[in-house]
Structure formats: structure tokens, C-alpha cells
Amino acid sequence: MPAAVRFVAEEKLLSCVHCGLCHSACPTYLELGTEADSPRGRIHLLRGLEEGRFAPTPEVVRHLDLCLGCRSCETACPSGVPYGQLIEAARPWLEGHRPARARALRRALGRALTTRWLRAVAFAPARLVAGRRWLARLGSLGAYAAALPRGGHAPLPAVLEPEGVPRGSVALITGCVADTLFGATNHATAALLRRAGLRVLVPPAQGCCGALPLHLGDRGRAAALAGELARTLAATGADFVVTNAAGCGALVREWGHLLPGDPMAADVAARTRDALELLAQLGLPPAPRRIEAAIAVHDPCHLAHGQGVRAEVRTLLAAVPGVRLVDLEESDICCGSAGTYNLTEPAMAARLLARKLEHVAASGASIVAAANPGCLLQMRAGAIARGLAVAVEHPLDLLARAHGVG
Numbered sequence: 001m002p003a004a005v006r007f008v009a010e011e012k013l014l015s016c017v018h019c020g021l022c023h024s025a026c027p028t029y030l031e032l033g034t035e036a037d038s039p040r041g042r043i044h045l046l047r048g049l050e051e052g053r054f055a056p057t058p059e060v061v062r063h064l065d066l067c068l069g070c071r072s073c074e075t076a077c078p079s080g081v082p083y084g085q086l087i088e089a090a091r092p093w094l095e096g097h098r099p100a101r102a103r104a105l106r107r108a109l110g111r112a113l114t115t116r117w118l119r120a121v122a123f124a125p126a127r128l129v130a131g132r133r134w135l136a137r138l139g140s141l142g143a144y145a146a147a148l149p150r151g152g153h154a155p156l157p158a159v160l161e162p163e164g165v166p167r168g169s170v171a172l173i174t175g176c177v178a179d180t181l182f183g184a185t186n187h188a189t190a191a192l193l194r195r196a197g198l199r200v201l202v203p204p205a206q207g208c209c210g211a212l213p214l215h216l217g218d219r220g221r222a223a224a225l226a227g228e229l230a231r232t233l234a235a236t237g238a239d240f241v242v243t244n245a246a247g248c249g250a251l252v253r254e255w256g257h258l259l260p261g262d263p264m265a266a267d268v269a270a271r272t273r274d275a276l277e278l279l280a281q282l283g284l285p286p287a288p289r290r291i292e293a294a295i296a297v298h299d300p301c302h303l304a305h306g307q308g309v310r311a312e313v314r315t316l317l318a319a320v321p322g323v324r325l326v327d328l329e330e331s332d333i334c335c336g337s338a339g340t341y342n343l344t345e346p347a348m349a350a351r352l353l354a355r356k357l358e359h360v361a362a363s364g365a366s367i368v369a370a371a372n373p374g375c376l377l378q379m380r381a382g383a384i385a386r387g388l389a390v391a392v393e394h395p396l397d398l399l400a401r402a403h404g405v406g
């Protein structure tokens, strides 16, 4: 009999009443149809591990690894089961039950993505050939390179003054992978925030918020990086902290779980908003330029399920002259990107991407708006590989274009 273990408060596991109402919201259950790959099945496994009824066999770890951490089940659950917290708490423990080589590779991936110079080195070859569509013929890694934006961007200045009447200040989280690959979106975000009357502060020495290492089960590194970024952001004294990456926003807003008892992290968390949410709240002046397009909105998991932000994206885009919003079936079902999931679980990520793109094709959209760098890259790569005539854009880039600042 394996030893009992405690990685999460028992009452959180016990809050599941086994109703199964979350099944139809779970991407892996939709694809596989197996109970062990559903939220309820995974909660059963987690409970069994805690109570020592199950051992962390490769099969058990496999079912838990296949979870995207998308939190779609949380939205569906009528009992308020905090599923994201359950799987996050279990992941560091699961790391200890992997073969040493797999563990080392995952650790190295987390380090490479969250260390500025390592990231620059890792992405340098892809940046050289970024945007060349023929690369998609070389397989999925080639498709990701083809999906990368071309050209680099100068870092944002430390302070950008507001346009018009000042309405407060924001500290902008520029992200780690997002800053390396999607610098233009950070510029677009800052320009729109200025247009909304906000003074934008951009701390130059920013690191990762902790989301990527946490996803890979490295809670120690995640907490260290989060604590460092919390201090950097708190030092700005800004009224709001803003991000344009849904995955970062969802974690920063819940830093209290990662950094319990850290008042500075709690304070930053309470001030954090997604850029689209804040812009919708404050309002933008009328956009002077038209975008003639049918736009489908993909809801990134960590924006819709992690932060409850959905309508704001549609409201802002619908206000742009020429835009026609079209429905996207399963708009809030994961595209398979999910942090590092498309690297660690490429087969399931590819199935979910194919599912997403079928819905995109059926929507008749010429543009898909996706407010998260990971989703952008994943869906762009998939669209290029399939020859789908659809552009995948961050809604902030679209808005910046409509406002003549992007």
C-alpha cells in the first residue's frame, strides 16, 4: 500500500460531488471520452494518491499530465471546486515520480524559457527565419517558426505619458516569452493605455511571473520569480498592474496561493487587470480607422476561465468601424497551447488544435482574435500548416491598428 501524502487541503478535494457536469467542458474528455481524463476522474486520482489508495504509476501520472490546467472545468462546476489549485498543488509532487531524465528535461525547459539570455539564445535561430511560410512543410516546429512575427522591437521607454486628461497610472508586465516574441503587442498595449489616459510605467528589469515553471511543476522557481517580479511591480506605485498575456494575468491575480503571507504580492495581485478588461472599463475614444473583417473571438482559457474576461474583448472589437463579429463554436475550449503543453504533450495539443481550427474554418472568419501569446503562436502555426486563409491576431494589435497606433 503506498504511503498517504498531503499536497492540497482535503476539503478542496472533498468539495467535488461527482456530478460529472464538468465533463463536457473538459478538452481531454471531449477528445478521449475516458473518465480518467475528465476533471472528476482526475480528482478521484488525486484523492486516491493523497489517501495512499493509488501509487503514482506511469499510468496515473499520464492521466494527470494530460490535463491542460485550462480550468474550463471550474467554469462548469456548480460546486465551486477549485480544480486549478488542486492540479497545481499536485504537480511538484508528481515531478518527484518521473524518471530522472524526464525531470531534468522539464527543469531545463523551465530554465531556458524564464532566463533572459538563455531564451534569447534558444529563439535566435527561429528569429532568423521567422515568418517564412515554407517552414511549415518541415513539421510542427517549422510551423511555429513560420508563425513568429518578423523583426524585433526596441524596448519600451520606462515611462510613457498619457494622452489627454490623466486618469491614473499602470505598471505594464512585458512578459518573458511574450516580450521576446511579441514585442509589437507590448508597444500596442502601451499606446492604447496612453490613449485611455493612463501613465504607463515599464520597469526595465522584469522577469517571469512564475507561470511557466509552475506549469512544469517547479514550484520553488515559480515562487522565487514571482516574488522578484512582485517587488519590481510594487516599487512602481502604479494604480494598476496590467498584462496582455492571459496566462500571466491569471497567475498574478492568484499569487496569494503561490506566495502565501506575502503582503506585497497580495497587493500587486489585487491591482492586476488584463489590458482589455481595463480598456473596456475606462473606454477608448472612437477608432478613426476601419477594419473590414469578419472576426471570431477565441477565448484563451486563462482569460475566460482564469479571469472571467470574455465580453470586454467583444465590446472593444465591436466598436471598431467595419468589424463584424462572428460566432466561434467552443470558443473557450483550449487550442492545445496551454503554457508548455504543446511542447510536453504534442499529440494531444495537435488534436485540440485541429478541433479548434475546424471551428475557425466553419465560422467564416477572416481574422481570429486571441488575447494570449501562446494561443496566437499555436493557432497561427496551425493555420499556416493547413493553408487556412485566416489571420490570427492579438485583439490589442487589432485595436492599435484601428486607433492608428499600431
Ligand code: SF4
Residues within 6 Å of the ligand: 025, 026, 027, 028, 029, 037, 038, 039, 042, 066, 067, 068, 069, 070, 071, 072, 073, 074, 083
Ligand atoms: S483543467 Fe482543463 S484539461 Fe484539466 S481537467 Fe479541467 S477542463 Fe480538463
Ligand code: SF4
Residues within 6 Å of the ligand: 015, 016, 017, 018, 019, 020, 021, 022, 023, 039, 040, 043, 073, 076, 077, 078, 079, 080, 081
Ligand atoms: S468537479 Fe464539479 S462539476 Fe466536476 S464532478 Fe466534481 S462537483 Fe461535479
